[in-house]
Amino acid sequence: MLHLNLFIFGCGHHRAAWRHPDSAVERLGDIGYYEQLAQTAERGKLDAIFFADGQSTDNLPDGPRWFLEPLTALAAISRATQRIGLISTVSSTFYTPFHAARMVASLDHISKGRIGWNVVTSMFDSEARNHGFDAMPGHDWRYTRAEEFVDVALRLWDSWRDDAPQLDRQGAYVSPESVRAIDHQGEHFRVDGPLTIPRPPQGHPVLFQAGASEQGRDLAARRAEAIYAVAYDLAAAQDYYRDIKRRVREAGRTDPVPIMPGLVAYVGSTQDEARAKQRALDELLPAQDALRQLGMYVGQDCTAWELDAPVPALPPLEAFTGPKGRYATVLRIIQTEQPTVRQLLGRLAAGGGHCTMVGTPEQIADEMERWLLNEGADGFNLMPPALPGGIDDFVDQVVPVLQRRGLFRKDYETDTLRGHLGLPRPASPGS
Template sequence: MGSQLHFNAFLFGCGHHGASWRHPESSVDRLGDITYYEELAQIAERGCLDAVFFADGHSVRNPASGSWWFLEPLTALSAMARATERVGLVSTVSTTFYTPFHAARMLASLDHISRGRVGWNVVTSMFDAEARNHGLEEMPPHDERYARAAEFVDVALALWDSWEPDALVLDRGGMFADPAKVNPIHHRGSHFLVDGPLTVPHSPQGRPVLFQAGASDQGRDLAARYAEGIYAVAYDLPAAQSYYDDVKKRVRQAGRNSDEVVVMPGLVTYVGSTTEEARRKKAELDALLPTSQSLAQLSMFVEQDCSDWELDAPVPPVPPLAQFTGPHGRYETILRIIEKDRPTVRALLGTLAAGGGHCTMIGTPESIADEIELWFRRGGADGFNLMPPLYPSGLADFVDEVIPVLQKRKLFRSRYETNTLRDHLRGPGE
């Protein structure tokens, strides 16, 4: 654990609440307007956040719900790089659908454009609908995807290293680059054949910062081998501590310094001048959820018919985990939410609609800062991947209300002291 927190802002449409786009204050009419994303990045930069982050998807699941990516992330980040100076820029790139050369070239280009602020979130993707947009009938098996991912990352790293830092000579008398310092990689593997070198010379960071969201065993091992930042899912502190301890142990077993790997659980926040005001903000969004759809989804999660559950009454009794026959991960999260929050049915639907199993903090700037500090000091997180329920107001609330409290407590930087994303994560002088 470092001495200070780290924060990324996870940018997603109008916000992370399933009904955010329906809210009167949403920017639903601006989702194709690059200035919207530039403004979000500028708010993040105002708060001295480490980075903004885009996930990605390669299929449209439900046009009516608005829950997919409007602009291609790397294209959007190129523009956002020009509208900002310090905040990091992280994009998901799928190892199942891209090739290493293509990904390495795009990310190195963006590292040049941003002067060293780029990160790559390594994912293997998961939906058959995505596979069928890339010439595959269905997603390859889990183990095969992770084997490809490991080789993909190795090749990308080799390509970024194919130009030595001082290879460019730029001597107008006759030498552009020193051929002895630009090396092919001659990779021949199970999944890829890549000669190299890369067509983009050594970038400001040398190689982009690698992020990974590893939940499965293979995902955690991939993160332990390569990641400098890990996105995690934890609804409460015990779940966070368990994941944190496990993944840091794996990092050490991989022969790396676990202090140099930043673990960032997702964090949904509702900030108000009072707890009642914060709860009102959540209730406003929850009231916009299409109820029948949400209850049908909940019925699927808990494997019982919830269609006649009374929305504003407490959640009826559900079986303990030991008696549940369906997938345990999501169900365990639902049990944690019920136990921790004692929600009404409507409030439970709203929590699941805003970040699912991610930690949710509802309260004043001080009470939220208290919870964040607790997670940080008790080994649950090195920082958080912020998931505001409603953009841009949810991010602005956090930046303008919560960040100053953390700055006052010396838990977060008051200004940028570093220029590259890697240095933001490692801290000045490291």
């Protein structure tokens, strides 16, 4: 069975989606907009919705990026939904583990066990300068901190046993021996504990990760309970999938650890209709905006590149010092398709190189099934190019095809995100 998440991002994942006359750009500060998207995803029986997060913003005339803080938004969305999972990015570089563990545990209680946290190390110097750094700390430092961050958060959630609250009005609120300090003193954090809130309903909210570098893959294989990935095509997806599953086995783990590449889908009653939807968004994208976005991915100024010439030579992956996952995807597109600069911009306009499927519901279901059955994916992180229309199309047209084929649930069988993903609940300490 496939796992499906809805990745909610502004007006959609196409950089020009906000320019479309049907976009919801006027509603980006309205929590009702996000609640309605989550309700649509829940109607489609998706595992979860997901919010990424950024700690800086630039090129604002190009279009919206971040608006509502996602953990805050999820608190409201949890009250407008019943069973769908709710996932937010948390930066291990800028948060502290006590702060993050407390907020995420609170959301797990509010939602009755539907929270996941996607741990990232963050990327850009502009983000770092909003948090007291002159520049982004080095890669090794960030991943060492992330490892300790995750360890401390898990120990804080375990600082209360499940049976700690006694609620005895004539006696104790908690049994004294069931709540313990963690007394952590590490390289990056000192945390006494215990947490100020009882153990979350899921024991541990589900840990997502999206490691692409060697250290990222290693952290994902040892710690993550589900993984988001970037895969341009099935071959790239298989390379990543097999590598991560091997690392998971070598780490001595037996949990499923589902892997979900991003998926940008244009759905139409015919392939021509689907391509027309794609073209309508591509034509709204100003070239200079797209060149600036490309520059973020390849770590250099692209604004003077000739649009109808071949893409200039780029450094090999091992020489690139920025985020490697997206850069590797750009290199693969160039190698496979040999596009002009203009063609590359169109390919990256929605989702930045994630898998793109354009076609009828049956054609898209065919390709999703091919990835599922050939070690390319355990599911997908849906990245609609335009919202709300893109998720409406997918839920109303593609999901029924997947359900008829027995590839996706027809109704929820559990009430927690762990349950949707087939993950066990961690045992209570001392149990």
